Amino acid sequence: MNSKTKKALTISITFLVVAVATFGLYKSAGQQAFIRTALSGLTLGSLFFMVAAGLTLIFGLMDVLNFAHGAMFMLGAYMGWQLYTNPTFIFGMLPALLAFATGVMVGPAIKPYLIRWEISEKWQKALPRLAYALAIVLFVLSFLKFDIMELAKTAMVAVTTTTVSNPLAEISPQEPLSLFWFRPVLLLLVGLLVAFAVSKPGDKNEFAPLDKPLQKLIFPAVLLVLTIIFTLVRESAAEAILLMNGNWRFVIAIIIAVAFGFLFGAVTEITLIRPLYVRTFFIVLMTLGLSFVIRELVQLLWDPLAYQMVRPPLFAQPGKAANLMEWLRNGNTTIDIYGVTFPTYRLFVIFLGIVMFIFVTLLMTKTRLGMIIRAGVQDPQMVEALGINVKRVFTFVFAMGIALAALGGIGAGPFLPIQPLMGDQYQMQGFITVVIGGMGSYVGAFVGAMILGMARAFGDYFALKFSLSPAIAEASTVIIMVIVLLARPQGLFGKKE
């Protein structure tokens, strides 16, 4: 049997199974229940996909099992929620972060000159260490007497007291600029010291051409301007965002969560994971440890409580919309879909999941970066031998995976309680999704996520209908995994080893 008929056969069998399963469920559940349950399944599937897509890409390309994925999902939810509810914390931290980034980004511009510096081997070793030591001292100095807890608690207060009539009621004053200005300045110096250290002054083995020195300064210059702007508007920006239309605020919250996830992922990869590629097993332990650290930090900052994020106005108006247009005009909480009342926010999550799948698909198939990733999954050494900086691609993929997880987190924010353990369940489901779909396949992640979401939803439905234990729904994921692994050990879309 050649590969073409085999493929056709596989597709037709799959189609048949899906059709029979759909029809069977439709008949046994009835139209209304079927639609409602299927939509719930899609909602869950979308969330599973956002977690699993990052996991599978990261695992496929760099063999890293990221056990901190759930924690990063949770962190995305917290960041989005903070911005949405009371952005004081985010704007209080932003100038410092930007200043640090500005300093680090000067690195590529000074590196070509530093490595051509003629110094003895002793100094080559000593200088970076001195720079790091000084950086740590300055870092501690810059955060001396910085009341980060107070800053973090502002959003908590905003939740516990109703501030619908006056959103600014709970905004707490920040440090005056006369006191604050030295923090970004010190962090800029810290960033510069780190840039100096990682450039390895005097190291002859490093490689950096001298061309285009000014072009490399554009990016840090932009960051510097942003730092100054955000230092000046720390308080007014928070107020401006709170006075904004809630829908736009939610869009900004999503962007902040995703950007934060991306940066956090990039920094994690560069500082924690990159040194461990030679010992892959330790990466698992490291990410597991990282997940504990993140969880404890979040508990420290925001107390181990569960918060309910207020839904954006587009999904908040009580009442049922008759169709899509009416919902978009009035912003109802629920919408009528073929006689079924369904929460509009969940519809938005399904939409988000599908958009993300299309985005990932386009990225992987249409761009050069996607080409590099697909090639790197098979043979990263050969990609490097073609003259491509594979390490940078690794960083990007890790950062993108974390950004997707953070997107899942903020997406789930308005209908899941926001609490330190909210990501764990999704991480588990994400791992199972990856196993079912096949390691490294984003299509597999999507199909696997949808199967799991559906199984979960219909499991719940039938458990309720026949008054069985709801544990059946939870067990269904594992049962599906077992069946798939028995039939196709490499997963549905996995490649044979």
Next chain:
Amino acid sequence: MSDHNSQPDLLVVDNIHTYIGQFHILEGVSVRVPKGSITVMLGRNGAGKTTTLKSILGLTPPREGKVIFDGMEIQGKQAFNIANLGIGYVPEHRAIFRALSVMENLKLAERKKGDFERHSDFIFNLFPDLKRLYKLPGNHLSGGQQQMLAVARALVPDNKLLLIDEPSEGLAPILIQQMMEAIRVLSETTTILLVEQNFIMASQLAKRYTIIDDGKSVHEGMMEILVNDTELIHHYLGASIKTRKELEMEHEFQD
């Protein structure tokens, strides 16, 4: 070894030592590659020829010794930086990217935008088959087609030096002929460092040779002298390798 070359050396590998894990794989390998011709590395399986190529590229960086490419010391630099200096690599076992189509495989090798467009005529003249298979995914190609793609991939950017690892491995005789012809055409424009088990192919293509045995380079010189030195060949390369002279004798015997 008193042969004098008129051409300067494009690549000099000077007494490198490479470790993989705790294994000392290369224990002093030196290779000289003069500009504008083919140099071949000979040696038994596991002698360290492939590791030498990978050490040059920085994929398995040497711990000691020097690698000088185009007058610049490149040992210890990162592999992608070394490749970007203008070194193309054709790995053994036809390591093309199976998940990518032929076109994507070639496009991926671009270092500057438009590299592929500039060289596509040259590549498709050399390997006309590839033009027909342009859209096919890599895992649908036959062994010979994969090998052609692997060589073609190294031709997409402007390379000063090509490192080619066992291009004839597992190919049918007619394809070996085609591959030999392609490499000969390539050697007119670039410098090539070749690893080849097929001694006949190697002896017809290469101008210079270096023999590597047990992780050390033990012999080097001009190919035209080696082909007649049956004893040296048998000592280092094994009795299974037949020189051209022996083959000719066999041929006459059959007649």
